[in-house]
Amino acid sequence: MQRAIALLLLVASLATTSACSHAPMRPAAIALATPALRLPPSALPQPLSLQQRLTFAHGDRRDTVDAMVESDADGTRLVIHAQGQVALRLDWDGRQLQQQRAAWLPAALDGERVLTDLQLVYWPVAAISAALPPGWTLEEEGGRRLLRKDGTLVATVDFPGPLHARLAQRALGYTLDIESSEAVQ
Numbered sequence: 170m171q172r173a174i175a176l177l178l179l180v181a182s183l184a185t186t187s188a189c190s191h192a193p194m195r196p197a198a199i200a201l202a203t204p205a206l207r208l209p210p211s212a213l214p215q216p217l218s219l220q221q222r223l224t225f226a227h228g229d230r231r232d233t234v235d236a237m238v239e240s241d242a243d244g245t246r247l248v249i250h251a252q253g254q255v256a257l258r259l260d261w262d263g264r265q266l267q268q269q270r271a272a273w274l275p276a277a278l279d280g281e282r283v284l285t286d287l288q289l290v291y292w293p294v295a296a297i298s299a300a301l302p303p304g305w306t307l308e309e310e311g312g313r314r315l316l317r318k319d320g321t322l323v324a325t326v327d328f329p330g331p332l333h334a335r336l337a338q339r340a341l342g343y344t345l346d347i348e349s350s351e352a353v354q
Contacts, residue, residue, distance in 0.1 A: 209263035212296040218352040
């Protein structure tokens with residue numbers, strides 16, 4: 170189970186090796202990986218406090234983990250856990266990203282990629298667009314987010330329900346379903 174979680178997090182965080190084959194990713198896929206976002210927590214218009222079930226699909230493989238995300242003007246905090254064990258803990262204050270990882274996670278796990286996926290789903294389109302490097306665009310059409318590099322569709326974010334998001338990283342061939350519920354305080 171720990172290996173499956175490690176593979177899920179490794180691929181979902183856009184690390185630079187393929188979780189299934191352990192071969193280096195194609196340079197074209199790396200070039201189309203979503204650029205790192207380092208948006209300030211204060212760019213989120215309202216606080217966020219969600220319990221989440223994350224389901225990752227890559228080819229025929231599906232894995233699920235649980236998470237808790239909180240964000241307010243002072244910081245963004247994320248904890249991913251499985252079977253009572255904390256796999257990854259992130260704390261982003263707008264200046265520094267701190268992460269604590271379980272010893273069994275692969276060294277290539279990139280907390281910055283996890284933060285980028287989180288911000289791509291939840292932060293306002295205008296804030297994300299302003300932070301993208303030249304050649305990158307983010308548009309919202311009918312409630313769907315479309316991330317492109319030089320016109321090529323790289324990622325989409327759909328919102329099938331009020332507390333449900335689906336991030337599809339087309340260049341890397343994975344989908345992350347995020348089913349949320351309001352966290353009980």
